[in-house]
Amino acid sequence: MVSFVDVALSPFAIDKFCHTVTSSWIVGAVFVVAVSSYYLLKKRETELAKQSLKIAACVGFVASLLAGITGHHSATLVGKVQPMKLAAMEALCKGGESQSLTAIALVNPFKQYDYRSGEELACHVSIPYALSMMATHSMHGFVPGVNDLLDGYVKADGTREPSVAEKIVMGKAAVNALMTYRKAKTEGNQTLAQKMLPVIRANMKYFGYGYVENGDQIVPNIPLCFWSFRIMVGMGSFFVLFFAVLYFFCYRKEVSNARWLLILGICSLPMAYIASEAGWVLAEMGRQPWTIQDMLPTWVAVSDVGASSIATTFFLFLGLFTLLLVVEISILIKQIKKGPEYGK
Amino acid sequence: MSYEFLQHYWWFLVSLLGALLVFLMFVQGANTLIFTLGKTENERRLVVNSTGRKWEFTFTTLVTFGGAFFASFPLFYSTSFGGAYWLWMIILFSFVIQAVSYEFQNKLGNLLGTRTFQTFLIINGVLGPVLLGGAVATFFNGSNFIVDKGNITSMVQPVISRWANASHGLDALLDIWNVVLGVAVFFLARVLGLLYIINNVEHDNIVTRSRKQLGLNTAVFLAFFLSFLVHLLLKDGFAYDPQTGLIFIESYKYLHNLLSMWYLTLVLLVGVVSLLYGIARTLFSANFKYGIWFGGVGVVLVVLVLLLCAGWNNTAYYPSNADLQSSLTIANSSGSVFTLTAMSVVSLLIPFVLVYIFAAWRAIDRKSITEQEITEDESY
Numbered sequence: 123m124v125s126f127v128d129v130a131l132s133p134f135a136i137d138k139f140c141h142t143v144t145s146s147w148i149v150g151a152v153f154v155v156a157v158s159s160y161y162l163l164k165k166r167e168t169e170l171a172k173q174s175l176k177i178a179a180c181v182g183f184v185a186s187l188l189a190g191i192t193g194h195h196s197a198t199l200v201g202k203v204q205p206m207k208l209a210a211m212e213a214l215c216k217g218g219e220s221q222s223l224t225a226i227a228l229v230n231p232f233k234q235y236d237y238r239s240g241e242e243l244a245c246h247v248s249i250p251y252a253l254s255m256m257a258t259h260s261m262h263g264f265v266p267g268v269n270d271l272l273d274g275y276v277k278a279d280g281t282r283e284p285s286v287a288e289k290i291v292m293g294k295a296a297v298n299a300l301m302t303y304r305k306a307k308t309e310g311n312q313t314l315a316q317k318m319l320p321v322i323r324a325n326m327k328y329f330g331y332g333y334v335e336n337g338d339q340i341v342p343n344i345p346l347c348f349w350s351f352r353i354m355v356g357m358g359s360f361f362v363l364f365f366a367v368l369y370f371f372c373y374r375k376e377v378s379n380a381r382w383l384l385i386l387g388i389c390s391l392p393m394a395y396i397a398s399e400a401g402w403v404l405a406e407m408g409r410q411p412w413t414i415q416d417m418l419p420t421w422v423a424v425s426d427v428g429a430s431s432i433a434t435t436f437f438l439f440l441g442l443f444t445l446l447l448v449v450e451i452s453i454l455i456k457q458i459k460k461g462p463e464y465g466k
Numbered sequence: 467m468s469y470e471f472l473q474h475y476w477w478f479l480v481s482l483l484g485a486l487l488v489f490l491m492f493v494q495g496a497n498t499l500i501f502t503l504g505k506t507e508n509e510r511r512l513v514v515n516s517t518g519r520k521w522e523f524t525f526t527t528l529v530t531f532g533g534a535f536f537a538s539f540p541l542f543y544s545t546s547f548g549g550a551y552w553l554w555m556i557i558l559f560s561f562v563i564q565a566v567s568y569e570f571q572n573k574l575g576n577l578l579g580t581r582t583f584q585t586f587l588i589i590n591g592v593l594g595p596v597l598l599g600g601a602v603a604t605f606f607n608g609s610n611f612i613v614d615k616g617n618i619t620s621m622v623q624p625v626i627s628r629w630a631n632a633s634h635g636l637d638a639l640l641d642i643w644n645v646v647l648g649v650a651v652f653f654l655a656r657v658l659g660l661l662y663i664i665n666n667v668e669h670d671n672i673v674t675r676s677r678k679q680l681g682l683n684t685a686v687f688l689a690f691f692l693s694f695l696v697h698l699l700l701k702d703g704f705a706y707d708p709q710t711g712l713i714f715i716e717s718y719k720y721l722h723n724l725l726s727m728w729y730l731t732l733v734l735l736v737g738v739v740s741l742l743y744g745i746a747r748t749l750f751s752a753n754f755k756y757g758i759w760f761g762g763v764g765v766v767l768v769v770l771v772l773l774l775c776a777g778w779n780n781t782a783y784y785p786s787n788a789d790l791q792s793s794l795t796i797a798n799s800s801g802s803v804f805t806l807t808a809m810s811v812v813s814l815l816i817p818f819v820l821v822y823i824f825a826a827w828r829a830i831d832r833k834s835i836t837e838q839e840i841t842e843d844e845s846y
Contacts (some may be wrong), residue, residue, distance in 0.1 A: 123801075126808040194635030302621035308616075333621065422618075426628040434557055442559065446566055449577050456575030 134199050138405075141192035144185045145398055146174075148361055152180030152394035154389075155368065157458055159387035163377045167461055176372045183365035189358055194256060200408075201257030201265065204415060207408035208257060209268045210342045211351040215240040217267035217275070223252030226352065235344040237268040268344075272337040284328075286337040289416075293331030296322055330417040339419075342410040350404040357397035364390060470846050472806035473796040474778060476538035479813060481773035483531040484602070485766040488651065489658065490524040491595050492758070493517045498591035498652075500584050503663065503675050510584065511572070511845070516666045516835045517587075517659070518568045518846040523823065525565065537809055541613065541799035545627035547682040549611045550601070550635025557597050564590035568846050603644040606698055606720065608785035610637055613792040624824075626834030630788035645765055647694045653687035658765065661748060661758040668834045673755075677748070677761025684745050697838065698772075699724070704785035713782050713793045723775045730771045737767025748766055 150225060155178045158171035201208045209217065213229050215237045227243035229235055254263040265276050274285030284292070299321035306314035334340060364386070371377040377384075384402070413423040467475075496503075496517045504510030504786065535629040536543040547554050562624040570576045571583035617626050631637055638644050659681065660676045703719020706712060716722065724731045741764025748757035777783035779794050784794035800806060833839055 123805050123808070126804075260535065297619050297621075300615065304616050304619070333624065422624045424625070425544070425551070426623070426625040426631075427548065427551045427634065431551060431634065438559065442562065449566075449570055452575040452577050453570065453573045457573070 134196075134203060137192055137196050137199060137401035141196050141401075144192055145358075145401060148182055148189060148358075149394045149398055150185040151178040151185060151365070152361070152390050154178035155387040156391040159384035160458065161461075163381070163384050163388075170462060172372070172377060175368065175377055179365055179369040179372050181359065183369055186358065186362040186365055190362065193355070193358065197256050198259065204409060204412075205266050206268065206271050206340060207342065207347065209266060209271060209343045210408055211404060212253060213237075213243060213344050213348045214253070214265065214267040215269050217265045217270045219264050220251055220262045221248045221253040221257075221265040222248035223256060224248050224348075227348075228349040229345050229348045231345045231349055232377040233345065234341075235348075237344065239343065240269065257269065272341070286331070286334070286340060288335050288337060289328040289451055290353065292325040292328040293334065295332075296325035296329045297332035299325070327337055327344065328416055330412065330414070330419050330422070333419050333422050340411060342408055347408045350400040350407070353400040354397050354404060357393050357400070360393070361390075361397070467807065467810065469800075469803050469806070470797070472803065473800045474811060475810060475813075476800065476806055477777040477783070477796045478774065479816075480531070480534050480538060481770050481777070482766075483527060483534055484633070484773050487524070487527045487531050487598075488654070488769045489762045489765045490527050491518070491598070491651070491655040492658035492662045492762075493521045493524045494564075494591040494594045495586040495652075495655030495657065496591075496663050498656060499659060499663075499679065500674075500680060501551070503672050505671070507580075508840075509669065511671055511840050512667050512669055512672060512835055513652040513663060513690065513840060514568070514571065514584065514587065515840050515845050516663060519835075520662075520827075521564065521568060524829070525561065528561065532776065536605050538806060539794070539796065539799045539802055540639065540801055541627070542794050545611055545794065545799075546601075546609075546632060546784065547726065549627055549629035550604075551637065552631070552633070553597060553601060553635030553638060556593060557601075559805050560593040560597075564594075572846055579844075592653070593710070595652040595655040596648040598648075600638050600644040600648035602651075602773075603641075603647035604638050605773070605783050605785075606701070606703070607641050607643050608787035608793075609635075611786050611792060612789045613786070643694060643697055646690050646697075650687055650690035650694055653683050653690060654765065656683045657687050657745060658758065658761055661744060661761050664748060665755045665758045666831065666835055668836045677752075680745065680749055684749075687732035704782035704790075704793055706782055706793070706797070708780050711795075711798060713785075713790050713795070715790075719781060720775050722783060723779045724771075727774070727779055730774055733767050734771040737764045737771065740764030741768065772793040 129135070154174050158174040158178065160172040161167040162175075197208065208214075212222070212224055213227065213235055214224075224243070225247045227246040227248075229243060233420050251261040255261055257263060257265045258278070266275050266283070271283070272286050274283055276282050299318045303315050303318035303322060306312070306318065331340075341387065366381065368377070368387070371380050371383055411419045411421070413420055478609070480787040496513060500510050500513050504513050532543075532547075534778045566584040567590075570578075571580045576583065611627055612630055613625055615625045618624050629635065639648075657680065660680045663676045664673050664680075699721040700718065701720070702717050703723070705714055705716040705719050707714070724734070740760050744757035744760030744762075744764060747754045747760070777782070780795075782793035782795045784799070786792040786794075801809075
């Protein structure tokens with residue numbers, strides 16, 4: 123680390139923090155809505171449920187808007203810092219200027235998308251200029267696709283982004299120079315060590331590519347990114363609308379009479395969790411293979427622990443946490459059915 | 467501030483956190499006695515609610531201890547957590563089941579029943595202190611790992627630290643002296659747990675049973691701890707040459723450390739006396755209930771000195787039995803000057819955190835743990 127302030131005040135970190143917090147507010151608000159809707163449908167705890175719905179509608183609406191704003195900002199930053207993630211979540215093979223945002227398309231969720239062929243997506247519905255707008259804040263901004271990032275391209279400022287093959291060469295030069303540097307230091311050969319320093323510095327930006335063998339290794343799972351992005355954004359958009367309608371009914375109409383809205387309130391509960399999880403899937407799968415962008419791929423960051431040990435740990439976690447989840451849900455259902463204890 | 471000073475400063479902070487953690491494991495110790503101290507369901511709830519008000523202090527100190535180690539001595543973190551994988555995983559799982567057990571045990575619809583969750587608390591109460599004690603003992607007895615920073619440039623397997631066998635940390639339990647310290651920490655946690663319950667719970671039967679248990683647990687603790695201490699003072703230690711960084715075996719290294727750092731010996735003695743005073747007065751004075759504070763201060767001082775002896779005075783704090791030169795010292799495993807300096811600035815906030823903990827503790831204890839309290843108020 124060379125700058126604490128850069129780490130603590132990184133725009134990406136602040137945005138991710140705000141996006142995570144505001145989307146968690148949505149989950150909380152939807153939970154309150156679901157429980158309150160259940161009470162109103164059962165015609166019990168009516169006053170408590172109505173008041174709770176009012177609060178949840180306000181919090182949920184504001185949180186949905188804030189999550190949308192921070193999400194949009196996050197996408198812009200992804201375009202700058204993790205362009206491959208942006209290309210993957212759009213299944214964008216060949217980029218360009220004035221790019222449209224895919225609203226929906228049939229991408230096979232079980233098979234890696236053949237980005238090299240660049241075949242047209244089936245049932246492709248898109249919003250003109252929206253991707254360029256989202257990534258560059260300009261309707262005509264240039265957004266690179268997967269193949270542009272693999273083969274290199276000229277950026278808006280006229281500079282050229284190297285191809286992956288070139289980055290691999292620079293990365294290997296950095297890794298080899300570091301190896302020579304360390305060896306020279308151990309053997310007391312200061313002259314050779316000093317000679318290596320400029321080579322390391324010149325190629326350090328692409329250090330992680332030194333461990334990459336081919337371009338395919340740096341393309342994340344496109345279908346997973348594509349669908350998780352759409353699930354997150356789709357459900358997030360639904361929540362803006364849902365909370366607005368709920369707010370209207372809470373303050374202008376008699377919400378307890380809107381049976382359809384209350385049923386929708388209960389049905390929204392799993393959607394809030396699914397949207398939240400989809401966001402995490404996109405964040406973590408879209409960044410693959412980088413634990414540190416361009417510096418440290420996952421296969422270099424691993425500990426020397428065997429696959430069987432990791433699998434055992436995974437299934438232990440899966441078993442334990444599934445059991446705890448079942449217990450948690452059971453407790454929540456019992457508590458909700460029991461209802462509040464007034465005056466305690 | 468020089469690099470060397472920062473490394474010593476951060477070893478002190480890590481040691482202090484480790485010492486506080488051992489004290490706070492009174493939670494685990496008391497939990498192992500749930501069924502001994504509580505003969506009825508309500509009595510067991512009293513014990514659980516008493517530790518339940520404090521378990522987060524232990525948990526967060528454990529996390530802070532790990533976090534401080536990660537930031538200040540990252541090579542230790544990657545070597546130990548990645549290498550002694552199973553040892554740390556078992557500790558982690560035991561703390562996961564502890565955390566939820568408090569919340570779940572008396573809730574309607576918990577499916578597994580109160581007794582299952584209380585058993586989870588006991589499992590954590592045994593595994594936590596024994597394994598953490600055993601892990602700390604490896605600071606003196608060594609572990610089986612190999613470190614080669616040059617591996618980062620290896621294209622085949624760029625892994626800096628490797629465990630030298632397939633046990634991934636469980637081999638620590640094959641060294642009898644690691645087990646001895648693990649058992650000593652376990653009984654120490656029980657002693658502290660008893661002192662805490664005597665101080666915290668207002669229930670005659672529970673307090674009487676606690677006083678009855680205190681003598682036996684103290685005797686077992688002292689037997690194991692003194693054996694370890696004598697062994698430690700007589701054994702060979704792992705030293706390093708600050709000029710070359712070369713690590714070598716030095717006879718009576720830890721005894722030498724205490725002699726050359728005489729101020730630590732003084733602190734150690736004060737700690738031992740304070741702990742023994744806290745226990746003895748609780749044992750022999752029927753109305754005395756402040757033993758936990760004397761015991762707590764004593765434990766913090768003793769553990770602090772032991773950990774400082776492991777890392778200061780040119781000592782390798784994480785020795786490798788597989789390859790002596792792979793041993794970790796505060797000089798070869800620390801973060802960069804910048805990282806340590808930036809963290810040192812942040813560490814100035816520690817006194818404020820301590821004051822906050824003190825205030826929170828007092829606020830929590832404003833209401834005594836009584837049968838009436840746990841049936842009428844918010845409780846586990």
